[in-house]
Amino acid sequence: MTRRILYVVTRAEAGGAQSHVLELLRAMRAAYDVVLATGEDGFLTNEARSLGITVVLLKCLRQPISPLLDISATLELMRVVKAFEPSLIHCHSSKAGIIGRAAARVAGVPAIFTVHGWAFGEGASKFRNFVAVSAEYLCSKLGGGPIITVSESDQALALRHGIASKEQVTVIRNGISDHASRAFPGREGIPTAVMVARFSEPKDHMLVVRALAATETVRVAFVGDGPSMSKVKEEVRGQGLETRVDFLGTRSDVPEILARAHLFVLATKHEGLPISILEAMRAGLPVIGTEVGGIPEQVIHGKTGFLVPSGDMEALRSKLEMLSQNPSLRAQMGAEGRRLFEREFTSSRMIDEIVKIYADVLGQERLGTVPPVLAHAAVGEIRTAKENQSAAQ
Incomplete structure (x- = not known):
């Protein structure tokens, strides 16, 4: 039986977290049944639907802090979890990370949270920092699942604020698919x-x-x-x-x-x-x-x-x-x-490392590499990009 992964992200507009989730959807659909839940229509939902991926809109999931809406969004997501019965919930961005792990905890489903920059830190007000750190601490302790940070800087912030233990936080840097388009930065003209x-x-x-x-x-x-x-x-x-x-x-x-x-x-x-x-x-x-x-x-x-x-x-x-x-x-x-x-920054490297986390959480045999179907897709993608580049030169 194919395992199902539910991906939860707050917003669908074009952005770094959304591009990251799209990389995962493209790769993981080869080995898992994947579902996307988000608070709005936009770039990510359009791309997901074009891949034939099921998309669920959570009408109460919004970025600003709103206790009433946040509780409603959690209840919405709990209904989605009950309907789709995922084996794993993978949350992206701060708000989705909080409600996703809360819903997963209630449903008894394992959850992973990927941090795309913490909601606290330099530039945020003391009140926002207090609320964000407190919420992340509670989710980490109650949920207990793995936390992935996309940079060592974010891992260090988590440890400095006592949000999670070093064993719980893993750094997996972002990676993206290759592309045939190349710049020629040394060419003449107005830069x-x-x-x-x-x-x-x-x-x-x-x-x-x-x-x-x-x-x-x-x-x-x-x-x-x-x-x-x-x-x-x-x-x-x-x-x-x-x-x-x-x-x-x-x-x-x-x-x-x-x-x-x-x-x-x-x-x-x-x-x-x-x-x-x-x-x-x-x-x-x-x-x-x-x-x-x-x-x-x-x-x-x-x-x-x-x-x-x-x-x-x-x-x-x-x-x-x-x-x-x-x-x-x-x-x-x-x-x-x-x-x-x-x-250091290819999607195949990133996917390989994330699949190892999935394998650990799902109780599967630990995989040293990406599952063959994913590895084949990733290698083929890079090979095609390099062939296109050679043809263009």
Whole structure:
């Protein structure tokens, strides 16, 4: 009998956690019966349905803290668990992690929680930190299931706040599928920096705009949407940068956009292990990222790109200017980033490590590698991408 895994994530809009879940859905459906539960329709639900995966919408599952809605969402999810009888519930993002583990506890179903950046930490209010840490502590102690963090930084936060033991928290860094599109960052032309990120906290688009205003050597293209976009557009107009900044909105052709760029930038106040940086590395772009969360685990300063302090406009301006004026350095750093992606950030590596956690939780024989059906799919995917790349050259 095929085991069933229920994936629970709060939001379905395009984002890092959603891209991560999509990687899992694509791979795990080869060996498991998979179901997706989320609080809204969007990018992830559309992609899941196109794969033939059952999608359940939880109308009360929302991101902001709301005791009444949160209790209702937990009851909704309990009904879903009763209807689908999963062998395992895999929760993603803070709110889904709390209600998912609560529903799993009541139903007697094992649960795993993947952290895509904690809801507490620098930049959050004392009240939010207290509520978030308390909720995570209770869920960890009552649920007792494995916690996966996508970065060593998030694992360290969990241990520092006493949320879970070191044995309970495993670091499995994000990985993504390969793609044939490649950038040529050393080519001539007015350099374009791309930032792929939602226009909302903790992302810092304003910092990029202000750094851009202090140099004349680079253009910027923003990919994404969100509530702060109008304010960023106002800043662009106020700085007279309309001809040097493009707002591309939410796009499905991000690999192709990156392939036309010269460098990648991500300014943010706190972070897990952003998928957008992995996409840039995969494309062969040098990366400028703020030195927060798991970003220093992705960007090797001075080798694959540069790290700058969060909020430091002058440091960001300096690195944008340096890379925009040095094509050979862009090409060198982009190539190093691509090699690092191939070594450490592929989806096959990530899936292999997650399947081992599944095997432990489900009481199966511990697997040293991805099950053959998954391994075949992952290897074939990478081989096809490399063949496409060779054909394009």
